[in-house]
Amino acid sequence: MSQLKVYNTLTRKKEVFKPINPPHVGMYVCGPTVYSDVHIGNCRTIVSFDVIYRYLQHLGYSVRYVRNITDVGHLENDSDEGEDKIAKKAKLENVEPMEVVQRYTNGFHEVVEMLNTLKPSIEPTATGHMLEQIEYVQAIIRSGYAYESNGSVYFDVEKYSEKYNYGDVSGRKIEDLKNNTRDLKGQGEKKCPLDFVIWKRADPKHTMQWNSPWGKGFPGWHLECSVMSTKYLGDEFDIHGGGMDLKFPHHECELAQNTAYSGQSQSVKYWLHSNMLTLNGEKMSKSTGQFFLPKQIFEGTTELLEKAYSPMVVRFAMMQCHYRSTMDLSNDALFAAEKGLARLKKGLESIDILKDGDQSFLDVNLIEASLESAMNDDFNTPVLVANLFDAVKQINSSVQNEKPITQEDRQKLKGLFDVYVTQIMGIQLIESSKSSDDSKTIENDLIQLAVDLRNQAKKGKDWETSDLIRNELTKLGIQLKDSKDGTKWSK
C-alpha cells in the first residue's frame, strides 16, 4: 500500500503524512466569519477539508476536527483598520450582533449540510473564548513579543523575526514586506507597520467589547485561531487548513502567535491550503453581478446558470478539480459533473448485471490500487474520479462483451464504489436516488397493491375487507375514487 503524501505549504513540497501521536490526528480548519450568507468559494474550502477528514478516517486515524466560527474581531480590511464585520452588519440591521451571528451560522450550517459535509468534532467560537484569548495575549506580552499601545496590544513582528522566521507560511520575506510598506515609521500606535493587532481597544460606541487588562476591547482576528486550535489540539498539532487567501496575513500571524506563546516554532506540522473558486473565469463579485449564492445554484434561480444543479452535482464538480487548483464554476462544468455523476451511478448499477463466472475479466485489485494511489497523492480527487470512470468503462465493456466476474470480485467492486464515492468523496450515489423519489415510488406501489387487494375483495363480495382497506387508506390521507375505468387514488 502506498503512503499518504500531503502538500505542506510550509515546506512547499509533498511530504509523507506522519501524525504526531498516531492513531490520533488533530486538524484545525478556519471556518466562516458569520456576517453574511456563505460564499460558494467558502463552501469549496469546507468540502475540500471534509474529503480530507473523511479520507484520514478511512485510513484508520482517529481525527479530532476543529472548525471555528468567527463571530468577532474580523475587521473589514487586513491592516487592522475598519469596522468589525459583524458589528457593522448588526448596526445596519439594527439588531444585536449575536443575532447576526446566529442567523448566518444557521445559514452556513444549512448549506454545508446540503453539500453532505460531516460536522466537525468541535465548532468553537471566538466570543466563546474571550478569557482564553486575554490570557493568551498576556502570555505573549510576558514572552516579550507583544506590547500595549493606547489600549490595544500589538504583536512585535521585528522582535519576533530576530529569533524566528516571519513568513514561513506565506513564503514572504520580511525584508520585502518592509520594503513594500509605504509608512516605515509605523501607523500611529504601531512600532512598525508590519506589527498586527492581537487585542484592539474599543471605542465606547462599539457594540462588541469585553473588559481586559488593557481596558475595554476585543480580540484581533488572528488571535482566536491560535487560541482555539491549541486549546483543543495542543501546542503542537498535525494539520492546519484553510483557504489560500488566508495564508497572509491570517495564518502567518497565527503561526507567529503560536510560536511566541509556546516557544515552539513547529506548532503546526502540516499547513494545507485549498485554492480559490472563479465564476466563468472571473473572480466572483457582487458589484459586477458575477455572483450567486449556493442555494441559487441548487434552486436554479441565478441567471448565470442555465438550470438548477443539485448539491451532489456541485460537490462532484468540486471533486473533479484538485483542492490546490483554482476551480472554475461554469454552466459547462456543472453540466459535465451532472453527466459524470449519472455515468458513475450507471456504472455502479451495471456491476449487478455482470455475468457470473469463476474468473474475473476485470482486475479489481488493480482498480483499488489506482483509487488508493490517487487519494494518497495529496488527496487527488480528479485522478480518483478519472480512475473511477476508467473502472466504469471496463464494467460497461464487460457487460457488453458478456465478460464474467467472480462473486467475490463483484462484491469487492461494489464495495470500492461505496468506499471511494460515498464515504470518501461524500457523494451519495444510491441514497440520492433512493431519497424522496424512490420512496415515493415504493409508496405508490404499496398503495396500488392495497387498491388491487380491495378490488379483489370487492370481486369476491368481501365488503368487509374492501371497506377496511378504503378506511385505512383514508386515514393515511389517500382517497379512492371508483369509476367505470377502475379505481383511481389521490393524496
Place this chain on the structure above:
Amino acid sequence: MSQLKVYNTLTRKKEVFKPINPPHVGMYVCGPTVYSDVHIGNCRTIVSFDVIYRYLQHLGYSVRYVRNITDVGHLENDSDEGEDKIAKKAKLENVEPMEVVQRYTNGFHEVVEMLNTLKPSIEPTATGHMLEQIEYVQAIIRSGYAYESNGSVYFDVEKYSEKYNYGDVSGRKIEDLKNNTRDLKGQGEKKCPLDFVIWKRADPKHTMQWNSPWGKGFPGWHLECSVMSTKYLGDEFDIHGGGMDLKFPHHECELAQNTAYSGQSQSVKYWLHSNMLTLNGEKMSKSTGQFFLPKQIFEGTTELLEKAYSPMVVRFAMMQCHYRSTMDLSNDALFAAEKGLARLKKGLESIDILKDGDQSFLDVNLIEASLESAMNDDFNTPVLVANLFDAVKQINSSVQNEKPITQEDRQKLKGLFDVYVTQIMGIQLIESSKSSDDSKTIENDLIQLAVDLRNQAKKGKDWETSDLIRNELTKLGIQLKDSKDGTKWSK
C-alpha cells in the same frame, strides 16, 4: 379583540400581557444540558415555548428569543455536589468535553428541527460567557450578597432574604426551606445550607476549568442564565420560560442573582413554566425501561408504542394538552393525535369543495374569534384544537348538506387554518405528507396494512392472496418473517 393573558408563576395568576418596551419582547428559555440525547420531555418544553414565540410574533411583537445551551457547570445533583454532567460523560467516553457538547448539541438541534421548532434569535453557551460570568460574580460580591470560601463563591441566601424575598418563583418560604434542611450549620464551605454556589473551585483533575480571581474553577449552573439573559435582553426583560422542574432551585437562584446584581427585584416580568411529560401515566425512566428517545417514536423502534408516529403527530399530541398541564404520552394519545391531524387536514381540503354562494352558512368571524380567544387565554392550544375541530364539523356538515359559502369567507377560512395550524401551532398539514419522515410513516403504515391483509387471508386459508401479497412486498424489497408472535417485516 381579546387581550393576551399569560399565567405568571410569580403571581400565581393570569395577567394581561404588557411588554416592557412594545413592540419588542425579550424572551429567555432554558435550553438543554448537552451531555446526552435530548429527552422527549425537554422537547415538550422547547415546543411549548416555540408556540409562545410564534404566537407573540403573530400578535405583531418583535421578539428576541434567547435559548441557551448549558455546556458547563450543571452538576449531577442540586446541592452543589457531584460531578459536572458533561465532564463526567467526556471522561467516560475518553474525549474532550467540547466534543461531547458538540455531539449532543447537534443531536438536540436535529430533533427539535424535526419537530418544526423555529430557531431562537440567539443561542448562547455557558462556556461562551466565562468572562461575563466572572464579572457577574464579582459584582454580586461587591453588592454584598456573595462570599468566597476556599476558592468557591457562594450566594448568601440569608443576607439576601433580609432585604428581598427568596422564594418568589417557586412559592417556597425561606423558613420552611430552613426547617427542611438537616444540617443547619451549613455544609462545609457554606455559611448556611441554603446558600448556593455561583463559582466552584475545580480540583486539578477536573477537565473543565478557567482562571478566575478565586483560582481555577467553573461557574455554578444557575449563574449562566442570569448572565446571558441580562446580557442579551437587559436587566429587566419580559418573559423567562423553562420546564416546571427548573422552578427550584434553578430559577429561584437565578432571580436572586439578578436582583443581587442589579438591585432590581423585577428583573423578569413574566415567569412561564411548562409542565412535565409522563409515559403511560408514569415518570419516564431509563432504569425501569419506561423510556424511549424522540427518534424512536418517529422511527417506530420502541416496543412501548405500537407503531411509528411522525414528528408532526407528536407535535400535534403536544398541542392537545395545555403547556401547564402534565402531558401523558401513550399509544392511545398518539394514535388519537394522528387521527385528529388527518381530520384537520381533511377539513382544510373540504373548504375547497364547499358550494359557492352569496351568503355563508358558516360564521367565519365567530370561528376566528374562538381561535383567537383560545390562544389569548394563556396559549390554550387544546381549546384551540377543539375549536378547530368544531370548525371542521361545521365544514363537513356544510359539505354534506350542500350549504354555501362566499368566496371571501372561503379564503378567510383557509387563511385561519394557515395562521392557527401552520404558523402558530407549527403543524405542517400540507407539507407534512411531502416530508421524508412522514412519507416513511405512511410507507410503514401501508406495509403494515398489507401485512394485516395477508394475515387475514391466511386466516381465511386464502393462500393465493397471502402469497400474492408476500411476493409483491418482496418485489419492493420488503421481507416478511412469520413467527409465533406474529409477522415482522424488514427492509
